[in-house]
Amino acid sequence: MDLHNANAYTRRHFLGTGLTLASASLTLPAFIQRSAFGLPMAAEGMGSIPGVDEDRILVVLQLGGGNDGLNNVVPFRDDNYYRRRQGIGIPADRVLRLGTNSDVGLHPGLQAFKELYDDGMLSVIQGVGYPNPNRSHFKSMDIWHTADTSGTGDGWLGRYVDAECCGYGKGESGTPDGSVPTPEVSGQPTIAIGREAPLAMQGRKAKPVSFETPDLFRWTGKDVHESLAEPYASLTTQGVHEGVDADSAAGFLMRTALDAQVSSDLIRKAVRQAPLAQYPGNTLGRDLAMVASMIRAGLKTRVYYVSLGGFDTHAGQGGSNGRHAQLLQTYATAMRAFYQDLKASENDSRVMTMVFSEFGRRVAQNASGGTDHGTAAPMFLVGPMVRPGVIGNHPSLSDLDDGDLKYKIDFRSVYAGILEDWLSADSKAILEKSYKKLPVLG
Amino acid sequence: MPEAETTTSTALTPIRRESFGYDQARHLLLRAGFGGTPAQIQTLVEWGPERAVDYLVDLRNAPKYPVDGAAFSSSIMGPPTEETRARYRRARQTNDEEGLARLRLERQRRQAADRTQMREIQQWWLTRLIETPRPLEEKMTLFWHGHFATSYRTIEDSYHMFMQNVLYRTHAVGNFGALMHQVIRDPAMLEYLDNNDSRKNKPNENLARELMELFGLGVGNYSEQDIKEGARALTGYTFEDDRFVFVQKSHDNGAKRILGRASNMDGDDFVDTILAQPACASFISRKLYKFFAADVPESGTIERQQARALRELASLLRRTKYNLGPVLKKLFLSEHFYSDAVVNQRIKSPVELIVGSIRSLRTPVRDLNILLDALSLMGQNIFFPPSVAGWDGERSWINTSTLYVRQNILAYLLTGKTPRGYDALADEQRFDPSAVLGQLRAADPAAAKDPTRVIEYLLRFTIGHAPEKARAELAGLTQRTGGELTDDMITGLLLLITAMPEYQLT
Numbered sequence: 001m002d003l004h005n006a007n008a009y010t011r012r013h014f015l016g017t018g019l020t021l022a023s024a025s026l027t028l029p030a031f032i033q034r035s036a037f038g039l040p041m042a043a044e045g046m047g048s049i050p051g052v053d054e055d056r057i058l059v060v061l062q063l064g065g066g067n068d069g070l071n072n073v074v075p076f077r078d079d080n081y082y083r084r085r086q087g088i089g090i091p092a093d094r095v096l097r098l099g100t101n102s103d104v105g106l107h108p109g110l111q112a113f114k115e116l117y118d119d120g121m122l123s124v125i126q127g128v129g130y131p132n133p134n135r136s137h138f139k140s141m142d143i144w145h146t147a148d149t150s151g152t153g154d155g156w157l158g159r160y161v162d163a164e165c166c167g168y169g170k171g172e173s174g175t176p177d178g179s180v181p182t183p184e185v186s187g188q189p190t191i192a193i194g195r196e197a198p199l200a201m202q203g204r205k206a207k208p209v210s211f212e213t214p215d216l217f218r219w220t221g222k223d224v225h226e227s228l229a230e231p232y233a234s235l236t237t238q239g240v241h242e243g244v245d246a247d248s249a250a251g252f253l254m255r256t257a258l259d260a261q262v263s264s265d266l267i268r269k270a271v272r273q274a275p276l277a278q279y280p281g282n283t284l285g286r287d288l289a290m291v292a293s294m295i296r297a298g299l300k301t302r303v304y305y306v307s308l309g310g311f312d313t314h315a316g317q318g319g320s321n322g323r324h325a326q327l328l329q330t331y332a333t334a335m336r337a338f339y340q341d342l343k344a345s346e347n348d349s350r351v352m353t354m355v356f357s358e359f360g361r362r363v364a365q366n367a368s369g370g371t372d373h374g375t376a377a378p379m380f381l382v383g384p385m386v387r388p389g390v391i392g393n394h395p396s397l398s399d400l401d402d403g404d405l406k407y408k409i410d411f412r413s414v415y416a417g418i419l420e421d422w423l424s425a426d427s428k429a430i431l432e433k434s435y436k437k438l439p440v441l442g
Numbered sequence: 443m444p445e446a447e448t449t450t451s452t453a454l455t456p457i458r459r460e461s462f463g464y465d466q467a468r469h470l471l472l473r474a475g476f477g478g479t480p481a482q483i484q485t486l487v488e489w490g491p492e493r494a495v496d497y498l499v500d501l502r503n504a505p506k507y508p509v510d511g512a513a514f515s516s517s518i519m520g521p522p523t524e525e526t527r528a529r530y531r532r533a534r535q536t537n538d539e540e541g542l543a544r545l546r547l548e549r550q551r552r553q554a555a556d557r558t559q560m561r562e563i564q565q566w567w568l569t570r571l572i573e574t575p576r577p578l579e580e581k582m583t584l585f586w587h588g589h590f591a592t593s594y595r596t597i598e599d600s601y602h603m604f605m606q607n608v609l610y611r612t613h614a615v616g617n618f619g620a621l622m623h624q625v626i627r628d629p630a631m632l633e634y635l636d637n638n639d640s641r642k643n644k645p646n647e648n649l650a651r652e653l654m655e656l657f658g659l660g661v662g663n664y665s666e667q668d669i670k671e672g673a674r675a676l677t678g679y680t681f682e683d684d685r686f687v688f689v690q691k692s693h694d695n696g697a698k699r700i701l702g703r704a705s706n707m708d709g710d711d712f713v714d715t716i717l718a719q720p721a722c723a724s725f726i727s728r729k730l731y732k733f734f735a736a737d738v739p740e741s742g743t744i745e746r747q748q749a750r751a752l753r754e755l756a757s758l759l760r761r762t763k764y765n766l767g768p769v770l771k772k773l774f775l776s777e778h779f780y781s782d783a784v785v786n787q788r789i790k791s792p793v794e795l796i797v798g799s800i801r802s803l804r805t806p807v808r809d810l811n812i813l814l815d816a817l818s819l820m821g822q823n824i825f826f827p828p829s830v831a832g833w834d835g836e837r838s839w840i841n842t843s844t845l846y847v848r849q850n851i852l853a854y855l856l857t858g859k860t861p862r863g864y865d866a867l868a869d870e871q872r873f874d875p876s877a878v879l880g881q882l883r884a885a886d887p888a889a890a891k892d893p894t895r896v897i898e899y900l901l902r903f904t905i906g907h908a909p910e911k912a913r914a915e916l917a918g919l920t921q922r923t924g925g926e927l928t929d930d931m932i933t934g935l936l937l938l939i940t941a942m943p944e945y946q947l948t
Contacts (some may be wrong), residue, residue, distance in 0.1 A: 135550075217843070231918065231938050373546070
């Protein structure tokens with residue numbers, strides 16, 4: 001064998017027969033049943049029952065860099081808007097009006113969102129932010145991820161999973177009964193598509209599965225030479241070897257290696273399905289298509305996380321057309337395709353998507369035809385079950401805080417609504433504080 | 443009456459020279475450092491346990507590996523200059539929004555430059571970990587980084603993180619008490635735990651709490667009142683730019699009562715009070731034992747031998763007035779340290795996995811950024827610990843996702859094959875197995891050509907033993923592909939071995 005001759009690299013079809021046999025030939029021990037994604041049968045097209053609480057799924061779409069809220073949801077009747085945005089303001093006749101009497105409308109790049117809105121599948125929550133806004137990308141993102149204005153601690157979705165499985169609250173150490181936490185694989189790991197697992201999903205016990213492409217959620221050593229696949233399966237994916245104490249560190253590692261193989265097979269089999277809708281040909285489209293496929297395959301995961309970057313438009317942002325318009329179009333069309341896909345597999349009503357960015361941008365455009373870091377901005381909730389329409393009032397453009405919008409709704413009220421109404425969870429325990437819940441269901 | 447105090451046959455009986463062979467030397471190198479090549483293992487065997495441990499622990503005799511204090515810029519962040527302050531004032535007074543936006547943009551640029559420098563500092567430390575001739579020094583620096591954990595996420599000043607790293611290295615195998623006195627003067631720590639906002643009549647309790655809960659005593663060995671009083675003692679301990687300052691007018695000089703001791707204490711008196719508690723030596727020695735030897739159950743019964751070992755280490759740490767060297771020597775020289783209760787019972791931290799693999803297998807280092815990304819994906823982003831409690835370690839490192847990263851980063855080190863998704867091109871540098879096999883080739887050329895012998899040798903070197911099943915599987919591979927032990931075949935065998943769950947153990 002020659003490992004360093006590129007011509008010798010044969011890419012084995014990703015479910016090598018040796019591997020399939022190895023998993024299938026096992027009598028499944030009890031731990032698999034509470035392992036990553038339940039029994040492998042879940043992938044065999046076992047439909048799930050819409051409307052049943054345990055089946056509800058939250059998808060988070062993060063728009064990184066600070067999405068310019070004022071050029072998403074445009075206050076087109078407000079002269080202040082046009083006065084401060086003479087180059088990048090969206091002309092009133094280009095704005096996609098939300099209802100006949102509304103004072104706000106969507107940027108033309110959000111045409112696909114307008115269609116979702118018309119179908120009663122879009123909730124536009126205005127003026128979302130938090131007190132003493134931080135304008136550092138880094139810090140503000142951490143604040144959104146931890147639901148804590150200090151930006152420290154575990155992630156809010158991680159705490160949700162912790163609370164579901166283990167009864168932790170925020171900032172507690174140890175388990176509720178004071179014993180040592182045993183970081184076994186929890187019931188429903190969350191899945192993030194991307195190189196890095198978001199802080200939001202890091203709990204005390206809950207750790208997300210994350211991968212950029214499912215091709216990386218597997219052993220890549222196999223790509224080096226096909227002859228390695230079979231010994232790999234035999235050495236690493238057979239569960240606890242004979243003579244090894246199942247409770248020892250070695251036993252734990254062997255169990256996890258088998259779990260990993262089962263999850264990897266499931267996920268990669270799931271995403272091999274052709275999508276049921278036409279997605280835009282970009283990364284976000286591909287990522288959402290994967291999420292739809294995993295949902296269709298019956299994975300028991302309740303939280304998925306995808307992201308799109310590039311919103312830090314300090315210069316050359318553009319108006320109705322241009323760079324920012326492109327970004328809006330990217331996420332809106334991908335989202336529309338996502339729900340078409342979900343609808344085709346009858347999963348749409350059990351999926352809610354939350355769209356957010358770490359902050360909006362300043363009201364006035366800057367000297368470079370862009371906008372600088374700002375504060376409050378709209379959030380979007382998408383799905384057939386959301387409370388459709390425009391929620392809350394647009395922040396005033398004349399009563400500003402040092403040139404920035406004043407927030408009207410604390411983002412944690414939205415989290416509380418999602419946790420309580422959609423995920424049937426105790427938001428007070430998870431957010432460690434009682435926030436006035438914003439009702440999110442229609 | 444604790445029996446450990448009365449008997450001479452203690453839990454930490456020294457290992458006899460004749461019991462210190464290949465497996466023991468390998469274990470010592472892995473735990474007191476980051477592993478070594480077969481040649482290094484052989485050297486330690488020849489030296490015997492006393493000289494080997496002296497060499498590793500007594501850094502006075504080790505090759506020098508100084509830190510260049512000027513390697514990084516201290517002025518990227520820092521407080522605003524008088525000129526900047528004046529510009530802010532003017533812009534605010536005149537409602538000059540353009541001007542304010544410009545100032546904000548300048549600040550954002552500085553922050554971006556600082557994040558770049560933070561990445562360079564991460565690379566610098568990872569390089570040191572890989573290259574150091576004083577492995578215990580870097581390992582203890584990593585220990586303190588997890589113990590007195592501080593994250594760049596909150597500090598946002600890369601130079602302060604660098605200074606803290608230098609501080610931990612300076613006291614790596616020094617005196618715990620001396621280190622603790624410096625920690626309450628460390629700008630990164632003072633900022634991380636808000637002591638720079640703590641003043642008389644409005645003390646911030648964060649640092650006082652953690653000094654007792656996480657740094658010195660452990661839960662249950664202090665009261666909430668001790669925290670309140672401790673916070674008063676620490677008022678005025680703050681920093682200006684990169685320098686510790688004690689601000690007399692912010693300090694509460696009144697009488698306090700902390701842990702049973704009453705006087706008008708300051709921060710250093712508070713630290714001395716903590717150090718005087720018997721709980722402190724127990725707490726620190728237990729943490730060292732967990733880091734270097736084996737996990738200790740937090741609840742339930744501790745195995746008898748382990749309980750005695752912990753008591754003896756605590757008592758020794760008190761007797762040495764917190765000098766760490768003698769305590770580590772005692773542990774590394776003990777029979778207990780080489781027993782089944784310790785060997786192969788820990789899960790490698792991500793740093794141990796990457797640094798240890800490079801140092802022992804002598805793989806190319808390849809791209810530091812990919813290695814840093816992998817550390818982060820495996821849950822140990824250096825300079826960014828998840829909280830002030832550091833890393834939980836052991837089983838919390840492992841889940842289905844991180845296990846693949848662990849396997850795949852080894853595939854990358856061995857073959858240069860970048861996991862897809864990274865932008866970098868595949869690395870052409872070849873892994874040369876001769877550092878691993880040279881010893882065997884020299885000693886027994888016939889054995890080095892015999893697949894059975896080589897497989898057994900590789901398994902014993904990498905995972906410490908050679909399970910029958912693994913030997914059979916790997917032998918099957920060599921047979922199917924012709925049986926010739928080319929460099930690529932060795933690489934293939936190592937790819938498989940490093941993917942085995944057992945490779946995650948140390």
